[in-house]
Amino acid sequence: MGQQPVPTSLTSAVTREIDSALAGVDAELARRYPGDPGTRQPVHTVYVPADAFAADTVTDWGRRALAALDAHAPDAPALAAVLGLPDRLATAVHDRVRAKLRREPVEDLRIDFEDGYGRRPDAEEDAAAARAARLVAETTAQGTAAPWVGIRMKCMEAAVRDRGVRTLDIFLTGLMEAGGLPEGLRLTLPxxxxxxxxxxxxxxxxxxxxxxxxxxxxxxxxxxIETTQSILGPDGRATVARMIDAAQGRATGLHYGTFDYSASCGVSAAHQSPDHPVADHAKAVMQVAAAGTGVRLSDGSTNVLPVGPTEQVHQAWRLHHRLVRRSLARAYYQGWDMHPAQLPTRYAAVYAFYREGLEEAAARLTAYVRRAGGQVLDEPATAKALSGHLLRGLDCGALDADEVTGSTGLDRPALDHLAGRGPTVN
Structure with a gap:
C-alpha cells in the first residue's frame, strides 16, 4: 500500500520565490563563511630574529629543548611532578614530547623583520631578506625546514611602510628565483x-x-592583532571583522600580540600576560569575528622564559603550561613560543589536553553515531566539535590513528565527515 500524500497549504511557487529572494544571501554566506579549511593547524609559531635565523635553526631548537628537558625533568615522573600531569598520562606525554623534539621540534617558524629585528640600514635588511629566502628554499628542498615558514615584515605605517614592502618583495622574489613558493609559506602583517x-x-x-x-x-x-584600533574602531564597530572582509579571502590567521596590545591599553609591564582581562576581551572579539570564516586563531606569548636554575625553570614551565592549557580550553589551538626551553611545555600541554579528552570524546561520539543516547544527548554541532577534537589530536601527534579508530570505530574519513571536512561516509 503506497504512502498517502501529506496535505500542505503553500504552493511550490512560494518556495521558488523565497529561493530567489535569498539567492544573494546564500552566495554571501558561502563566500564569507566557508568553514574550517580542514587542514592541519600548527600548535605554535616560533619567532626568530632575521639576523639569528640559520639553516639549522629548527634542529638547534630541538637540541636545546631536549637539553632543557634532560637537565630539569629527565623522565616521565619528573615532568609529571613539575606540571601536575596525571599518572595515567605521564609516560605517554613524556615519550611523545621527546619524540617530537627529535623529529619536528618547530611546526611553524617566523623569521622576524619587525620588533625582533628592529631598524637597520637598508643594505643590511636587503641582505638579510635575501639570505632568509635562500635558507628557506634550501632547507625546504632538504626536508629540514619547519612545515610552515615565512617572515613577519614591518607594518603598513608610514614610517616603515616602504621598508616592509621592499623586504617582502626581496623575500618572495628570492623564493621564486630558488624554485618557487613553499607550500607552507606564511606571511605576517603586524x-x-x-x-x-x-x-x-x-x-x-x-x-x-x-x-x-x-x-x-x-x-x-x-x-x-596588537592595537586597540584593530579590535574597536572609532565608529564603535569591531574592526577585526572588517579586516577579514578586506583581505578578500587571503587572511589565513589572526595572531594576538600580547605585549603591544596590553601596552596600548595602558597595562603596566608587570601585568602584561595572555590571561589579562584586556587580552581575553580582544581574543573573544577575534574569535567571534573569525568564526566560520576559515581564518584561524593564534594566542600570543609569555615573556617569562624557562632559564636559570632548576627551580626558576620549573616556575616558568608551570606558568607556560598553564597558559597553553588555558588557551586550548578557550579554543585557541595555536600560540607563540619565544625560547627553545618552552617547547617541552608547549607539547606536554597540547598532548595531555588531547589525550585526557580522548575517552570522553570517543564515548560521546560513538553514542552519537549509534544514536545510543547516554547521560548527554549530543547534537550535530557537538558531534562536530568532538570529531574536531580527535582530528586535532591526530594532526599534532597527541593521538594515533589506531587508538582513535579502536575507541570510536571511526576512521579518518568518517571523522572528517562528522567534522564537516570530507565527503559523506556510507
Whole structure:
C-alpha cells in the first residue's frame, strides 16, 4: 500500500520565490563563511630574529629543548611532578614530547623583520631578506625546514611602510628565483589598525602574483592583532571583522600580540600576560569575528622564559603550561613560543589536553553515531566539535590513528565527515 500524500497549504511557487529572494544571501554566506579549511593547524609559531635565523635553526631548537628537558625533568615522573600531569598520562606525554623534539621540534617558524629585528640600514635588511629566502628554499628542498615558514615584515605605517614592502618583495622574489613558493609559506602583517592597510597588503599580493605569473590568491597572510584600533574602531564597530572582509579571502590567521596590545591599553609591564582581562576581551572579539570564516586563531606569548636554575625553570614551565592549557580550553589551538626551553611545555600541554579528552570524546561520539543516547544527548554541532577534537589530536601527534579508530570505530574519513571536512561516509 503506497504512502498517502501529506496535505500542505503553500504552493511550490512560494518556495521558488523565497529561493530567489535569498539567492544573494546564500552566495554571501558561502563566500564569507566557508568553514574550517580542514587542514592541519600548527600548535605554535616560533619567532626568530632575521639576523639569528640559520639553516639549522629548527634542529638547534630541538637540541636545546631536549637539553632543557634532560637537565630539569629527565623522565616521565619528573615532568609529571613539575606540571601536575596525571599518572595515567605521564609516560605517554613524556615519550611523545621527546619524540617530537627529535623529529619536528618547530611546526611553524617566523623569521622576524619587525620588533625582533628592529631598524637597520637598508643594505643590511636587503641582505638579510635575501639570505632568509635562500635558507628557506634550501632547507625546504632538504626536508629540514619547519612545515610552515615565512617572515613577519614591518607594518603598513608610514614610517616603515616602504621598508616592509621592499623586504617582502626581496623575500618572495628570492623564493621564486630558488624554485618557487613553499607550500607552507606564511606571511605576517603586524600592527594593523585600519582595514585599508589590509587592502594595501592584498594589492601587494595581487601585483606579485601578476608579476610572477602565479595563480590568483596563491599568497595569503596573517593579520597580527596588537592595537586597540584593530579590535574597536572609532565608529564603535569591531574592526577585526572588517579586516577579514578586506583581505578578500587571503587572511589565513589572526595572531594576538600580547605585549603591544596590553601596552596600548595602558597595562603596566608587570601585568602584561595572555590571561589579562584586556587580552581575553580582544581574543573573544577575534574569535567571534573569525568564526566560520576559515581564518584561524593564534594566542600570543609569555615573556617569562624557562632559564636559570632548576627551580626558576620549573616556575616558568608551570606558568607556560598553564597558559597553553588555558588557551586550548578557550579554543585557541595555536600560540607563540619565544625560547627553545618552552617547547617541552608547549607539547606536554597540547598532548595531555588531547589525550585526557580522548575517552570522553570517543564515548560521546560513538553514542552519537549509534544514536545510543547516554547521560548527554549530543547534537550535530557537538558531534562536530568532538570529531574536531580527535582530528586535532591526530594532526599534532597527541593521538594515533589506531587508538582513535579502536575507541570510536571511526576512521579518518568518517571523522572528517562528522567534522564537516570530507565527503559523506556510507
Amino acid at each position: 600592527k594593523v589598525t585600519y582595514p585599508e592597510q589590509i587592502t594595501a597588503m592584498v594589492r601587494l599580493c595581487e601585483e606579485f602574483e601578476k608579476a610572477r605569473a602565479l595563480p590568483a590568491g596563491r599568497i595569503g597572510f596573517e593579520i597580527q
